[in-house]
Amino acid sequence: MKLRVAVIYGGRSGEHEISLRSAKSIIEALDPDRYHVLHYLISKEGRWSPKPIQPEPGANAHIDVVFPILHGTFGEDGTVQGLLELAGLPYVGAGVFASAAAMDKDAMKRLCRERGLPVVECVVMLSNQLDPALPSQHFSFPMFVKPANLGSSVGISKASNPEELAAALQLAAQFDRKVIVERAIVGKELECAVLGNEEPEASLPCEILPSREFYDYEDKYLLDKAECIIPAGLSASDTAELRRIAVEAYKAVQCEGMARVDFLYEAATGKLYLNEINTIPGFTSISMFPKMWEHSGLPMPKLVDKLIELALARHEARKNLRYSL
Numbered sequence: 080m081k082l083r084v085a086v087i088y089g090g091r092s093g094e095h096e097i098s099l100r101s102a103k104s105i106i107e108a109l110d111p112d113r114y115h116v117l118h119y120l121i122s123k124e125g126r127w128s129p130k131p132i133q134p135e136p137g138a139n140a141h142i143d144v145v146f147p148i149l150h151g152t153f154g155e156d157g158t159v160q161g162l163l164e165l166a167g168l169p170y171v172g173a174g175v176f177a178s179a180a181a182m183d184k185d186a187m188k189r190l191c192r193e194r195g196l197p198v199v200e201c202v203v204m205l206s207n208q209l210d211p212a213l214p215s216q217h218f219s220f221p222m223f224v225k226p227a228n229l230g231s232s233v234g235i236s237k238a239s240n241p242e243e244l245a246a247a248l249q250l251a252a253q254f255d256r257k258v259i260v261e262r263a264i265v266g267k268e269l270e271c272a273v274l275g276n277e278e279p280e281a282s283l284p285c286e287i288l289p290s291r292e293f294y295d296y297e298d299k300y301l302l303d304k305a306e307c308i309i310p311a312g313l314s315a316s317d318t319a320e321l322r323r324i325a326v327e328a329y330k331a332v333q334c335e336g337m338a339r340v341d342f343l344y345e346a347a348t349g350k351l352y353l354n355e356i357n358t359i360p361g362f363t364s365i366s367m368f369p370k371m372w373e374h375s376g377l378p379m380p381k382l383v384d385k386l387i388e389l390a391l392a393r394h395e396a397r398k399n400l401r402y403s404l
């Protein structure tokens with residue numbers, strides 16, 4: 080009997096098109112002798128076709144496991160994971176808590192800082208209480224300004240003076256009620272892929288060479304000019320340290336299944352900083368998460384097998400939990 084895999088893709092976020100590309104790569108990698116793929120497309124308006132997954136346990140008997148491949152808001156942030164929990168379906172990737180915590184850059188930093196992991200200094204402000212003078216009391220220019228919950232560099236800008244900071248705060252505030260200002264780290268940008276439930280493993284890291292001032296939306300998806308180097312140009316000891324921090328951060332946020340952990344390396348001090356955790360990383364033909372695993376000895380068909388295996392294992396492990404007396 081083939082395993083019936085419901086792939087959910089599209090979605091309401093700004094990363095709808097990226098999700099379509101990620102889903103295409105995943106569906107192509109699912110062995111047709113082992114899996115029967117069921118398509119669940121969510122439109123930009125939030126409409127499901129051919130029909131939505133039902134929230135009631137047992138109401139989706141035609142599905143064995145779900146592979147949500149929705150990036151960003153309403154998909155990577157715990158919302159769809161909540162639906163799948165209600166439905167009692169096994170699914171690939173992080174659970175509700177880790178999805179929401181990783182999506183919120185402020186929450187993610189707090190969880191990692193509490194474990195002694197290195198995160199970039201930052202100031203967090205609510206969008207209706209913006210204080211442009213506050214960040215300078217903690218660190219100097221240049222700074223990065225971001226909406227706390229988003230992705231694909233949307234709403235993010237670099238500010239080199241108070242005027243640019245004021246404009247950057249206004250822009251970020253359009254995308255979230257919480258805004259983060261960080262000290263800009265000058266050096267390298269690195270990524271590491273992590274896989275697993277209780278005993279997560281880190282891949283070889285890669286290095287991103289943005290073609291613009293930073294790795295912004297255009298550079299990520301439109302220009303196709305940013306370069307990626309695997310393995311990253313780091314010393315053996317820095318590579319080992321990066322992989323250690325990636326696994327620790329994954330555990331700190333209670334990730335399961337998979338995540339891509341992103342770093343900034345400060346050239347002047349040789350220090351590594353955690354930048355962010357993506358619980359549903361890109362899976363397009365040019366995406367780094369599958370590429371890093373391929374270089375680490377796990378090609379895409381094996382990677383999707385492993386992700387489904389992890390989803391089923393987590394579901395099985397939780398089967399005997401009691402939810403009432």
Ligand SMILES: Nc1ncnc2c1ncn2[C@@H]1O[C@H](COP(=O)(O)OP(=O)(O)O)[C@@H](O)[C@H]1O
Nearest residue numbers: 199223229230231232233261262263264293294
């Ligand atoms: N503190 C920082 N110092 C230097 N560059 C940064 C910093 N924060 C973000 N960037 C740049 O902005 C890009 C997008 O920021 P990131 O925090 O990764 O947001 P997103 O979730 O949108 O990917 C990064 O890939 C990097 O190029």
Ligand SMILES: [Mg+2]
Nearest residue numbers: 231232341355
């Ligand atoms: Mg990023």
